[in-house]
Amino acid sequence: xxxxxxxxxxxxxxxxxxxxxxxALAQSGDGxxxxxxxxGHVARVHxxxxxxxxxxxxxxxxxxxxxxxxxxxGTFRGxxxxxxxxxxxxxxxxxxxxxxxxxxxxxxxxxxxALDLRPTAPARPELAIDFETAIARLPEGAKHVFxxxxxxxxxxxxxxxxxxxxxxxxxxxxHRARMLLRGHLEPKAKERGRR
Amino acid sequence: xxxxxxxxxxxxxxxxxxxxxxxxxxDAHLDKCADCRDTLAELKRVTLRATALSDREPxxxxxxxxxxxxxxxxxxAARVSRLAPRRWSFTLPQLAAAALLLAAVGAGGFWxxxxxxxxxxxxxxxxxxxxxxxxxxxxxxxDEVDDVYDRAVADLERVxxxxxxxxxxxxxxxxEESLRTIDRALARARTALAQDPSDSYLNAHLAETxxxxxxxxxxxxxxxxxxx
Numbered sequence: 192x193x194x195x196x197x198x199x200x201x202x203x204x205x206x207x208x209x210x211x212x213x214x215a216l217a218q219s220g221d222g223x224x225x226x227x228x229x230x231g232h233v234a235r236v237h238x239x240x241x242x243x244x245x246x247x248x249x250x251x252x253x254x255x256x257x258x259x260x261x262x263x264x265g266t267f268r269g270x271x272x273x274x275x276x277x278x279x280x281x282x283x284x285x286x287x288x289x290x291x292x293x294x295x296x297x298x299x300x301x302x303x304x305a306l307d308l309r310p311t312a313p314a315r316p317e318l319a320i321d322f323e324t325a326i327a328r329l330p331e332g333a334k335h336v337f338x339x340x341x342x343x344x345x346x347x348x349x350x351x352x353x354x355x356x357x358x359x360x361x362x363x364x365x366h367r368a369r370m371l372l373r374g375h376l377e378p379k380a381k382e383r384g385r386r
Numbered sequence: 387x388x389x390x391x392x393x394x395x396x397x398x399x400x401x402x403x404x405x406x407x408x409x410x411x412x413d414a415h416l417d418k419c420a421d422c423r424d425t426l427a428e429l430k431r432v433t434l435r436a437t438a439l440s441d442r443e444p445x446x447x448x449x450x451x452x453x454x455x456x457x458x459x460x461x462x463a464a465r466v467s468r469l470a471p472r473r474w475s476f477t478l479p480q481l482a483a484a485a486l487l488l489a490a491v492g493a494g495g496f497w498x499x500x501x502x503x504x505x506x507x508x509x510x511x512x513x514x515x516x517x518x519x520x521x522x523x524x525x526x527x528x529d530e531v532d533d534v535y536d537r538a539v540a541d542l543e544r545v546x547x548x549x550x551x552x553x554x555x556x557x558x559x560x561x562e563e564s565l566r567t568i569d570r571a572l573a574r575a576r577t578a579l580a581q582d583p584s585d586s587y588l589n590a591h592l593a594e595t596x597x598x599x600x601x602x603x604x605x606x607x608x609x610x611x612x613x614x
Contacts, residue, residue: 212597219590222458229449237448238441250444254452261456322435341436347403366397373428376435 210273218264225264229257232274236281242326242338243285252288256281282339282353289331290355325375329368336361337368392419396426400433535596542603549610561606568599 210231216224236256241249260277267276326334335354339345340361345353347361354361392415398404399412416423453459550558575592579585 212593216590216593216597221590221594222453225456225458226449226453229452233448234441234443237444238439241442250446250448253444254448254455257448257452258455261452323439337436341433342439362398362403366394369397369429369432372432372435373425376428376431 211269214264214267214269214273217261218267225261228260228273228277232277233257235274235278239278239281239338239343240285242323242342243282243335244289245327248288252281252285255288256284259284278343279353282343282345286335286353289335322372322376325372329371332356333364333368333371336364337372340365341369392422393425396422396429400426400429539599539603542607546603546607546610549607552610553606561602564602565599568595568602571595572599 210228213221213224213227213231217228233253237249237253240252240256244252256277260280263280267273326337329337332354336350339350339353340347347358347365350356350361351358356364392412395404395408395412399409404412416426553561572592572595575588575595579588579592582588
């Protein structure tokens with residue numbers, strides 16, 4: 192029976208529960224189920240790839256991630272949510288690809304001044320460059336730590352493990368990123384920093 | 387500690403990563419340093435902006451390329467993109483029933499997976515009167531799944547029956563015919579599985595058919611609710 196005091200609720204389908212069925216089907220070779228998983232998660236994976244590696248590489252990294260997921264689906268045992276497992280796989284793939292391309296080491300030690308985060312437009316908030324663009328202009332190491340910690344919610348020990356750096360380095364890079372972005376978000380802050 | 391050294395600790399302060407003594411010392415510094423208070427507020431704004439970022443789909447559909455690389459037909463893309471938006475309107479009883487049903491389907495899929503991994507020659511060499519322990523355990527699990535599934539479907543069907551008058555006659559006719567078709571498919575799959583419980587194709591087919599029934603009931607319930 193309906194409960195009269197409870198009206199209709201508009202809810203999102205619960206992704207984790209939906210995923211469980213589709214993962215099981217995909218593990219048994221169901222391509223439709225895997226496509227549903229792809230469509231449910233592609234925005235997050237693509238956004239992660241775009242922020243970590245840039246728009247030029249985001250499509251390829253996203254495709255590579257889902258191909259890798261398909262190949263490794265048999266190893267997924269459900270200890271974590273599928274989305275969590277998929278996301279970690281994506282992070283590892285993106286980081287290993289970037290590392291192999293030799294860009295991390297080259298840019299990790301860039302001085303803050305090497306990248307100009309000052310808005311190109313007059314220092315008025317409504318004319319400031321997009322926050323995503325500001326993130327993209329961060330030095331590589333600081334950008335990766337910022338995206339993983341502040342956007343994706345990873346802890347420093349997890350980031351350190353995935354990036355092969357010390358926890359202290361992760362914290363320092365995060366602070367560096369935030370300080371650079373704060374200068375972009377709030378022009379007054381940068382002016383004060385120069386006084 | 388110099389002002390720069392205090393500033394360098396503000397992110398850790400913001401993230402709650404300083405120990406008690408360090409935090410107390412920085413609290414004391416913040417009480418008297420307006421610049422650090424301003425910087426702290428700005429860093430907080432940055433973190434809030436970061437958590438508020440929204441994800442975006444890629445500009446182009448990447449599925450065809452992925453499907454080609456893993457050996458799947460890309461033609462499924464159009465079918466999936468025509469599905470209804472992933473938002474549904476439910477009353478609480480409907481929500482509870484849907485959750486149970488989804489759990490059942492999930493377990494059905496798990497059953498299908500387990501069955502696909504069960505070495506069938508071993509199962510088939512056992513006497514029928516003494517099934518292997520693993521198979522018996524899975525059969526018991528299957529009974530539990532069926533029980534939950536049947537109760538959940540009954541709940542959702544009852545909710546639908548209560549709202550049936552809100553649907554037009556043609557819709558009800560199509561709905562009933564579709565449900566009968568799915569029920570026949572379910573019955574055939576279960577009959578076949580009774581003969582060969584370890585058949586991975588039949589198990590996957592059963593799980594998919596259960597999902598189809600879920601989708602149909604869910605869409606019908608949403609439609610009826612939306613018509614109220």
